[in-house]
Amino acid sequence: QVQLVESGGGLVQAGGSLRLSCVASGPIFSMYNMGWFRQAIGKEREFVAGITRRGDRTAYAESVKGRFTISRDNAKNTVYLQMNSLKPEETAVYYCAADMATATPRTQTDIYKYWGQGTQVTVSS
Numbered sequence: 001q002v003q004l005v006e007s008g009g010g011l012v013q014a015g016g017s018l019r020l021s022c023v024a025s026g027p028i029f030s031m032y033n034m035g036w037f038r039q040a041i042g043k044e045r046e047f048v049a050g051i052t053r054r055g056d057r058t059a060y061a062e063s064v065k066g067r068f069t070i071s072r073d074n075a076k077n078t079v080y081l082q083m084n085s086l087k088p089e090e091t092a093v094y095y096c097a098a099d100m101a102t103a104t105p106r107t108q109t110d111i112y113k114y115w116g117q118g119t120q121v122t123v124s125s
Helices: none
Strands: 004-007 010-013 018-024 033-039 046-051 058-060 068-073 078-083 092-099 119-124
Touching (some): 018 092, 033 078, 058 068
Antiparallel strands (some): 004 018, 033 046, 046 058, 068 078
16 A cells, blocks of 8 residues: 655745656555656646656656656655646646656546545745
């Protein structure tokens, strides 16, 4: 069982930056690929970024490429999402999730096994 706790959300102006963190409980964090997802009001949850368990491969939604960076520190059981040049339409609850280890990060929401409670990100125009 992996428990995930996100932090770092908040209110930011358009064009600003935020860094989200997700801390995992348990000694086996390094065995999981990790992903960040988001869900805006009235919309389905969508993939944002993913990283393999060793951090050697990453994947991004097209809409965030070049602006968001996912990283992890296995010694700290933590995965990060650095978000730059934020847009108002990216206002959402952001979730981290854990997936079994695969060669590349998977993007399908329904296959991730463990989820955090989410952190609200609000981007004002």
